[in-house]
Amino acid sequence: MTNVLALIETSSTGVIANTAPALIAAAAKLGTPVAVVATQPGAGDSLVEQLGMLGAQQVYIAESTQVGSLLVGPQLGALISATQALEPSAVVVANSIESRAAAGMFAARTRSGLLADVVDVKTDDGGAIIGVHSVFGGAYTVEATVSSAIAVITLRQGALDERAVEATPSVTTVSLDVESRTSAKIERVHAAGPDSGRPGLRGAVTVVSGGRGLGSKENFVLVEQLADALGGAVGASRAAVDAGYIEQGSQVGQTGITVSPQLYVALGISGAIQHRAGMQTAKTIVAINKDEDAPIFDVADFGIVGDVFTVVPQLIAAIGTRSN
């Protein structure tokens, strides 16, 4: 089996990001999974056991004092160093902002084909690597392959549920020389804002979104209350964002965030194409809207024609009763 690199993301405090399990699982589907991580000197050893539990057969630690002060460069350097040492057939990274930047630069540097935002990976009978894409809000499935020696793959967060078998990894530690001229400098890491205790939209298992039907910013709290009752993330339609009920970063849709949760609840959302394209790959869709002709009902597994201000409080109460 050929080596397949999985680029592991760590937080500024050195904690392994929650994208790691799916990345290692994807790498294991294509070959021998090697976890590649850029760390400060000496900081990698504590990650090895955890990466082994996630299925990494080898951990490649690239150490540099520039980790945390240069953006993307250390991760790119780690991938290039591991590629020279291990001749992988593929490199798998999270489709996150920093990792996909490293993947794009790596692919351009090595003249490799890049399959972006895939939801699954596999090989054909001849061993060729195939990426499965979900396009235009899940309306199409596109399978593509790579004709270059290395396939570079960015994996959509939350898309792959599989997990690799636990392993006891071998460890390689190298010292990394990062090109500082071509890397942006990290001037400051901002303290996280007040923690709402809610999961982020991307990759959330449950999403509750509100639309123009909520009527006001004050009323939008109803969406948050149901999200909290379900342990979910809060989203919104573009109309709700444009009306100022909630900030732009919560927008679900083709020009906002695309979500693919187990459960999506749409409150007071009509369901324009723009919005549906951002949520219709959810496993189960629930819609509550007083307009019985709202297009959102065409994609809902359970639709209620009714007043959100009546139905939602009753639903929250019913959920509370059940969890007691």
Place this chain on the structure above:
Amino acid sequence: MKIIVLIKQVPDTEEERKLDTSTGLLDREAGDRIADEITERALEVALRHKDGNKGSEVVVLTMGPLPAKEALRKALSMGADSAVHVVDERLEGADMALTAAVLAAAAKRTGFDLIIAGNESTDGRGGVVPAMVAEHLGLPLLPSLNSVEITEVSVRGEAALDIGSLTVSAELPALMSVTEWAAEARFPNFKGIISAKRKHVETLSLADIDLDSAATTTTPVLTTSQRPARTAGKKIVDDGTAAQELAEFLADRNLL
């Protein structure tokens, strides 16, 4: 300062978008094509710098078939000074790697101090082309900036990464991509629309740009299939018991 803004024409997100399942290519007849909103926001970032710094120049650059010129015209009417359009039959079906190599070669030919792109297009959503262009040109990349500060010698901004928010900076020349938070795009006014007609659109073919000989499409599409449309499930009119029924539905599916 000379700023290049990367513009992309995409299918209108307000309409149904289609792929041709036999070729895997976009069905261009299926709906309207517009300048991607995120690239208009990237242009707005450049135009704001130009507004406050006379003598700055903003060039919009796109690669795409002939009708993509409409997106450049819109950008010119918003206030860009000139446009570059790379159009060549051999680029039909170009993947991200080839697209990035072409854009980088065209940018090099045009010259720049700063390149601004949208963080990800609404059609491909890959979000990797800006990084690939930066790598081809040996530039530092400032990805997905929510806010932008441009000086004569440097760029700085806040990048909201998935694992926390950072202030990042780089000396020019550099390449930045921006998110929808960075700027709200302006509308073209009458004067802008009239003056756009007189602005120069340079049309380049592959023969005109110094393309890396290794640049080629490396990600052939194998199959394209349409997923069956979702069908409507149960729909009830609330008579006071709907919430209870919904709670039971969710419990049955282990969603509570």
